[in-house]
Amino acid sequence: MNIHEYQAKALLASYGAPVSDGRAVLKAEDAKTAAGEMDGPLWVVKAQIHAGGRGKGKFKEADAGDAGGVRLTKSAVEAAEEAKKMLGRTLVTHQTGPAGKQVNRIYIEDGSGIETEMYLALLVDRQTSRIGFVVSTEGGMDIEEVAEKTPEKILNFTVDPATGYQAYHGRRVAFALGLEGQQVKQCVKLMGQLYKAFTEKDMEMLEINPLIITDEGSLKVLDAKVAFDGNAVYRHADIAALRDETEEDPKELAASKFDLNYIALDGEIGCMVNGAGLAMATMDIIKLYGAEPANFLDVGGGATKEKVTEAFKIITSDPQVKGILVNIFGGIMRCDVIAEGVVAAVKDVGLQVPLVVRLEGTNVEEGKAIINNSDVDVIAADDLKDGAEKIVKAVKG
Ligand code: GDP
Ligand code: MN
Numbered sequence: 481m482n483i484h485e486y487q488a489k490a491l492l493a494s495y496g497a498p499v500s501d502g503r504a505v506l507k508a509e510d511a512k513t514a515a516g517e518m519d520g521p522l523w524v525v526k527a528q529i530h531a532g533g534r535g536k537g538k539f540k541e542a543d544a545g546d547a548g549g550v551r552l553t554k555s556a557v558e559a560a561e562e563a564k565k566m567l568g569r570t571l572v573t574h575q576t577g578p579a580g581k582q583v584n585r586i587y588i589e590d591g592s593g594i595e596t597e598m599y600l601a602l603l604v605d606r607q608t609s610r611i612g613f614v615v616s617t618e619g620g621m622d623i624e625e626v627a628e629k630t631p632e633k634i635l636n637f638t639v640d641p642a643t644g645y646q647a648y649h650g651r652r653v654a655f656a657l658g659l660e661g662q663q664v665k666q667c668v669k670l671m672g673q674l675y676k677a678f679t680e681k682d683m684e685m686l687e688i689n690p691l692i693i694t695d696e697g698s699l700k701v702l703d704a705k706v707a708f709d710g711n712a713v714y715r716h717a718d719i720a721a722l723r724d725e726t727e728e729d730p731k732e733l734a735a736s737k738f739d740l741n742y743i744a745l746d747g748e749i750g751c752m753v754n755g756a757g758l759a760m761a762t763m764d765i766i767k768l769y770g771a772e773p774a775n776f777l778d779v780g781g782g783a784t785k786e787k788v789t790e791a792f793k794i795i796t797s798d799p800q801v802k803g804i805l806v807n808i809f810g811g812i813m814r815c816d817v818i819a820e821g822v823v824a825a826v827k828d829v830g831l832q833v834p835l836v837v838r839l840e841g842t843n844v845e846e847g848k849a850i851i852n853n854s855d856v857d858v859i860a861a862d863d864l865k866d867g868a869e870k871i872v873k874a875v876k877g
Contacts, residue, residue, distance in 0.1 A: 481708045483722045484528040486587040488704035491681070491722075495673040498666075498700045502589035504528065511563035514588045515556035522591025523559035525551045527566050529581040530727040532689075532705060533622075537573035540580055544569040549583070552591060559588055574622075584726055592702060593695030598657050599623055599634075601687040602678045604709075610638035611678060613649070613671075615656045619690035645675035659693075666699045681719055682712035731775075731794050738790040740779055747772025748802040749871055750795035752788070754779050754813050762807045765868040771875060774801045781812045788821025789828055796829050803875035805867055806837040815839040815847030826856040834859065834874035838867035 483491075489499040503514035515523050527534050527549035534549030545562075549571045553559045563586040572580035597619035605612035615635040618626045626633055635656040639645055650668030659667055678686050687705040694700050713720050725733055735742030741756065749771050753759035756778045763773040775798070779791050795804055808818045822837060838861040839847045851858050859874065861867035 481710050481713055481719070481723060482530045482727070483706055483708075483719075484530065484585065484587075484724060484727075485526065485704055486528060486585075487722045488686075488706040489701060491706070492674065492677055492701055492704060495677045497670055497673050497677075498698065499704075500524075500590045500592055500700065500702070502587050504585055504587050505563065506567075506585055508560070508564035508567055511586060511588060512556065512560035515559040515563075518556070518588070518590040520556070520591070521554065522593075523553045523556060524589040524591045525553060525559050525562040525566070526587040526589060527571050527583040528585035528587050529571060529576070529583060530724070531571075531573050531575040531581055532687075533573035533575050534571065537571045537576075539566070540570040540572060549573070563588065581727070592692065592700060594690075594692050594702070595695050595697070596693040597690035597702075598692065599626070599689050600653070600674075600691045601685065601689070602674055602683070603685045605638050608638050610641060611675065612636060612638040613653060615653050617657055619692070623689065639675065644679075645672050647672075649675075659699075663693065663697065663699060670699055670701075681716060682709045683707065684709045731797060734790070734794050734797075735777075738787055740777060740787065740791055740794070742791075742794060743776040744798070745773055745775050746800070747774045748800055748875060750774045750777075750798065750801040750804040752777050752779060752791050752795060752804065752806045752808075754781060754783065754808050754818075758807065758809055762805065762864065762868070765864055766805065766872065769868045769872040771872045774798055783813060783818070783821070785817060785821040785824060788818060789825040792822070792825035792829055796831065796833075801833060803834045803871050804831075804836070805871040806835070806839075807864060807867055808837075808839050808841075810839065810841030810843060810847070813841075814843045815841060816843045816850055819847035819850035822858070823850060823854045823856055826858075831857070834871065836861050836867050836871040836874065838862070838864060 486504040493499045505511050505514050537548040544565045551562045566583050570580040570582050599616040599619040601614040603612055616633050618633050647668050650671040653671050654664040654667040685707040688701050690702050692700050692702045729744050731744050749766050751762050753762045759776055759778045766773050836859045859870050861870050
């Protein structure tokens with residue numbers, strides 16, 4: 481689960497990390513008041529979307545101006561004007577994809593004088609099952625580019641969970657960043673605060689790009705991107721409350737409400753499968769026969785008729801879907817329940833695209849009978865290969 485920059489900064493600040501004073505606003509009218517509460521001489525106006533690269537981004541609408549999603553202004557009035565230009569407009573960055581993301585929130589921040597921009601990230605290192613630090617002097621730019629062109633400028637190390645964070649880890653970061661004197665102390669403290677926040681809140685990734693040295697010589701978190709482990713959010717009511725559903729794919733959001741494992745993809749064949757492994761195999765075989773899956777969907781082992789209906793609604797709400805392949809292996813799940821769900825869903829949703837159903841396993845004959853005796857338009861398939869061939873043929877002719 482992702483959160484906005486301003487939320488991440490407030491969370492890190494609660495652990496003692498140094499961040500600038502700032503206000504998040506939803507409406508242009510509030511921007512002036514918010515900006516007026518800061519002293520200047522610099523006001524930074526930042527689009528809040530769940531994507532990075534905002535500074536170098538471009539707005540789709542001409543009236544948003546030529547500047548990107550991070551704007552430096554010299555007065556509270558000017559800050560409010562820039563906020564107004566960005567609100568409701570669509571920002572395209574290298575992380576949003578060409579469709580971009582609508583800006584519904586603006587963060588107005590007391591601007592910092594910057595001496596140096598650096599890069600810092602904490603993440604879960606799956607190879608060592610530890611929390612890792614990624615540190616670089618090359619801040620403010622794409623870390624992927626630094627990794628490709630000048631990998632020697634990136635320091636990686638992991639923290640042994642048996643000892644947890646120790647001061648020497650912080651000194652290692654400070655040394656890699658070329659910090660001196662008081663900054664080393666600050667760095668040791670800050671790294672400890674970040675590590676604590678990371679572990680206590682079950683983060684998956686915490687990226688600070690840039691971490692800066694201000695013109696007054698102290699460290700500050702200037703940008704913050706946080707992703708939490710979705711499987712652990714139930715343990716943190718405070719984090720769950722930060723979820724901004726407007727930033728999520730509506731189909732994935734609906735699926736999560738019905739406990740369906742759904743991931744939206746770019747293809748034209750919607751698929752509904754039980755079991756993650758079978759869902760992957762189904763996607764593979766669709767590709768093998770020359771088409772692309774529109775989604776990954778595992779309805780789970782104990783899907784009810786209601787769940788199947790919801791799954792169908794989600795699949796058909798995607799305008800890119802030109803055909804649907806249902807592939808169910810009835811184990812715990814009974815084929816007749818699925819068949820009932822499919823028939824009910826088709827009637828409910830009013831299916832406009834071809835539908836191929838392959839059922840196998842427990843109560844398969846009852847299931848097939850339900851489909852055959854219904855008046856819905858279904859193409860029956862005998863096995864996975866047959867199902868994939870039939871749906872691709874139905875869609876591509
Ligand atoms: P991103 O483009 O989405 O990563 O947004 P950032 O928050 O990282 O901002 C992009 C860039 O804007 C930073 O790398 C800085 O160069 C600049 N910037 C952001 N905040 C400030 C600020 O308070 N003062 C100054 N001088 N520059 C800033
Ligand atoms: Mn950044």
